[in-house]
Amino acid sequence: MKTAVMMAAVLAGISSAQAVTTFSFASDTDPSHFTFAGSGGNVSNGTPAPVVTLTVGNGNNGESALTFDVEFRTNFSLDFLASVNQPGGTLHLYNIVGFDGQAPMFGFYVPGTNTPLLTATFDGGIFRNLGSEGAWGTGGDASASDITGQVTYTWFGASNANFGLVQGASSVGVDDVVFTLTDLQNAQTHTPGVSLGNNYPSTGWVSEGSYSGTANFVPTPGAIALLGLGGLAVGRRRR
Incomplete structure (x- = not known):
């Protein structure tokens, strides 16, 4: 009994x-720094790591969203899949894979420290960019979901039942992540887009970016x- x-x-x-927790950030507010940077098949955060405002919640539960000013960090690599000619250009497709032996990851940290607020690993993701036959265009996206791969979030902040947050817990159920890349440009010349060589960027590039994702920290x-x-x-x- x-x-x-x-x-x-x-x-x-x-x-x-709340079973589902939403996370998001808009592009960082510093015009002199970029959200993403890349070279060849590697993708990481800009340097220095951009400070973004991470929003937790969307207001649908009647609660005002939580906000945190944090550093955004990420590392992953691209594995060329295909380039498909479209009426409006060429769609370049890549599988998202690990970086330096580590699983694809991103995270949000207390600025200037290695103290995490939220981290995530993701496998089975796809990166897309619509450009020309020999170049990426200025916009792209990276996405992953538990439906086709594996996304695992870990929350290190305080627990908050109104937002489905459990301190120290890793997510369960169906989670997802989407990054949108905008204003992608050659890192040296700052001209729009970046040329390709053997299906990968032939020089360094940078871009602005935004993020949204959902996680389930309770059964x-x-x-x-x-x-x-x-x-x-x-x-x-x-x-």
Whole structure:
């Protein structure tokens, strides 16, 4: 009986929390620094790491969104997939893969420190850019989802049930991430786009960028139901 009562309390707490947490940031506010930078098949954050305003929540739950001024950092590599001629240009497609033996990652840190607020790894992502046959254009995007790959967030900030945040927890369920790259340009000449050699940028490039993603830090209703059944079964066995 005691076990069943305790389990009911746990389930009530979990079910009252918001299941899906949204994260986003607009392009950084410093026009002299860029969000993304790249060379060859590698992509990273700009140098120095841009300070962005990370927004948690979208206001749909009646709560004002949380905001944090943090450094954005990322590292991943591109593996050429295909270039497809379109009526409006050539769509260049790449698989997103690890960088220097590490899984593709991004994170948000207290400025000037290595103290994380939110980090993520993502596998099975796609990078796209619409340009010409021999060059990238000024816009592109990178995306990944648990439906086709694996995205795992870890939250290091304070817990907040209204936003589905659990300190120290890694995400469960279906998570996703989308980066939009704009004003992509040659890092040396600052001319729009960047030329390609053997399917990859032939020189360094930089761009502005924005981000949105969703994460689940609490079990889904189905997982909660299974947890409840397991708790009841344990309670019966102990009688």
